[in-house]
Amino acid sequence: MYEQISHSLLNEILDDLKPEIRRQDLRHFYTRLGANFYAIHNLFHHLYGRRDDFKEQMLKLVETLARQYIQRPEELEKLDIARENDHNWFLNQKWVGMALYSAGFADDLAGVADNTSYFQELGINLVHIMPILECPTGRSDGGYAVSNFRQIDSRVGKLEDLQRVSSEFRKRDILLTLDVVLNHTSDEHEWAQRAKAGEQKYQDYYYIFDNREIPDMFEQSMPEIFPETAPGNFTWDETLQKWVMTVFNDYQWDLNYSNPSVFIEMLDVILFWINQGADIIRLDAVAFLWKKMGTTCQNEREAHLLLQLMKDCCQVTAPGSLFIAEAIVAPVEITKYFGEDAIIAKECEIAYNATLMALLWDALATRNSKLLYQGLKSLPDKLERATWLNYVRCHDDIGLGFDDNDVRHVGYDPVAHRRFLVDFYTGAYEDSIASGVPFMRNEKTGDARIAGSLASLAGLETAIQSDDEHAIDIALNKIILMHSVIFSFGGLPLLYYGDEIATFNDHSYLDQPDKANDSRWIHRPKIDWERAEQRKKQGTVEYAVFSALKKMIAIRKETTAFADFNNRQLIECENPHIFSFIRYDHNRPSEQVLVICNFSEQPQRIKMEKFNTAGFGIYGQVSDLYTGKRPTEFDQQLVIQPCQFYWLTEY
Ligand code: GLC
Secondary structure, three states: OOOHHHHHHHHHHHHHOOHHHHOOOOHHHHHHHHHHHHHHHHHHHHHHOOOOOHHHHHHHHHHHHHHHHHHOOHHHHHHHHHHHHOOOHHHOOOOOEEEEOHHHHHOOHHHHHHOHHHHHHHOOOEEEEOOOEEOOOOOOHHHOOOOEEEEEOOOOOOHHHHHHHHHHHHHOOOEEEEEEOOOEEEOOOHHHHHHHOOOHHHHOOEOEEOOOHHHHHHHOOOOOOOOOOOOOOEEEEOOOOEEEEOOOOOOEEEEOOOOHHHHHHHHHHHHHHHHOOOOEEEEOOHHHOOOOOOOOOOOOHHHHHHHHHHHHHHHHHOOOOEEEEOOOOOHHHHHHHHOOOOOEOOOOOEEEOHHHHHHHHHHHHHOOOHHHHHHHHHOOOOOEOOEEEEEOOOOOOEOOOOOHHHHHHOOOOHHHHHHHHHHHHOOOOOOOOOOOEEEEEEOOOOEEEEEOOHHHHOOHHHHHHOOOHHHHHHHHHHHHHHHHHHHHOOOEEEEEOOHHHOOOOOHHHHHOOOOOOOHHHHHOOOOOHHHHHHHHOOOOHHHHHHHHHHHHHHHHHHOHHHOOOOOEEEEOOOOOOEEEEEEEEOOEEEEEEEEEEEOOOOOEEEEOHHHHHOOOOOOOOEEEOOOOOOOEEEOOEEEEOOOOEEEEEEO
16 A cells, blocks of 8 residues: 555665665565555554654664565575465465474484475475474473574574475475464573663563562453463562563563564564574464553454564565464454454464364363354354464363353353363263373362373373273274364364374373473373384284374375365254364365264264255265275265264265
8 A cells, every 4th residue: 555654754764774785686675565564664653653763663674674585595585476476375285284392203403304204204294393492401381481582402403404404395395384482582581681680671671570569460360371380470580679571481581562672673583584494483372462451461452463563574575484373362362363354364374273173172072063063153264365273282281262152052061061171181080081181270260271192182092001992993083083174174284293103191201300390291202213113014003093194184185175265164963973064165166075073982873964955965976085985874874983084075
């Protein structure tokens, strides 16, 4: 958009750019800056316009964008242009991801580069390498307490190793995803250290208070994130003799984004890693970016404006890059991280589908799909040019973040139902063989979350211990069933490393003092590569899971109806154990896939009319894409085995 004020400011800024920047070939940069400047100026003004140094900060911002553009390797710039021309490239069904810790997967980054063939074997072409940046030993929150945003932690490798990973990946068309921990730094970060040493400039990077007066006011409305280990949202710092805002752990200092210098520094960090070859940046804890007294300090409007601004800025320098929003918040809030009142994503193109994840675990425990349907019906549609990141497990806990109204709507009491789920997955419920553990029980609210590996939560660990063949089969079916949904639902499926070979809980964290009080370590495995070899041996559980996932991935990639273009219709049938939806391809009406999942441990039957009415010709010739066979029918009803699924297609 052309608008006089922002345009004349842009002219001024371009005149003031440092000569070494002006001398470069900035054609593409100027075109994109011109296109985005109105939005950038507006947002920056909205957030920081009241400051006397506004213009100076605006110049700094543009210089940061230009400098990083100049640094952008030619190969990546070409990719930017190719992706601009094919702007829906990431909605294609060909992408399948895996998240991993480099040290858990293969010792270090060099090991990740050496094991690229493993991803190819399974069909993975998007790898999220969890935090790799320098962080203190012990007080690191699994790498999410960064002490240097530009230095790779020596325990996982060097910049050259990452460059090797990136080039190995690029050769094989594998996307690289890296984290930028936006919301906070470690208390050992240089900024925190300089704040402690008394430098006002850096004290202004954080929320620091002389006494409890303001912290107490904040506390009245702020929930606790880690109530067991880090109660409250402020920490007394002995050196400073002041209170510091620390929403997560006491060593994670919250950055103050009402200071434009913080914004510009962090944007520079994002662009730095994008220039090192990251195709996608996972923006950690985005819901927390803006703090406002009297609120929960989550999902504030300004947090969204900050993300819009970051997106607009990245589009100027590196438009081929994408953002993933890690916002594990209420279902109606999550979709806002694509951008509100927009048609295409204007904040993050991808968001964790924490809603689907939690609902799937609900369906598995209750053997009933009613909350799954209800929760999905209440989830607002995603935008165009935006997609979900669908997952079953990740390095974090399973939060039961359903909407209470949905829970009541299907006839459960929210508190009792959540208690049941926690009991179910931690094995406290007598009818359950799941072997998870609770995470962060909050005695004040009665709230708790769940930790545990997929295989252990699905009951495989207990079933094997008790040598119960039937239970083993059911648990394997459950693992495969959960994945059958994330592969077909629409969005990017993200596997969690180790799940593909049915890795169990790892209790060794209990012997490590710096981990013992964080039960999430139970599901952050060190891959046992000898065990992984079993994936090649028929009859093993590793083979059963690995080969099933591999097959589903291969089929997904060939099935255009699985691409994510708002091409899904939920189908409700009278059988409460069944979850079903149709995926279709707008361009090829004949390419429909009917997904039917049985969440019960008993075989189920369903009448076929329902699907017919929805336009799926079940009376014609139908076969299951997964098995290649016709589905079982009995008495005009479709039969579906315990915890199994169909991907039906007409031929
Ligand atoms: C994100 C990470 C989580 C971490 C938190 C605080 O939610 O996924 O592991 O504890 O941020 O950084």
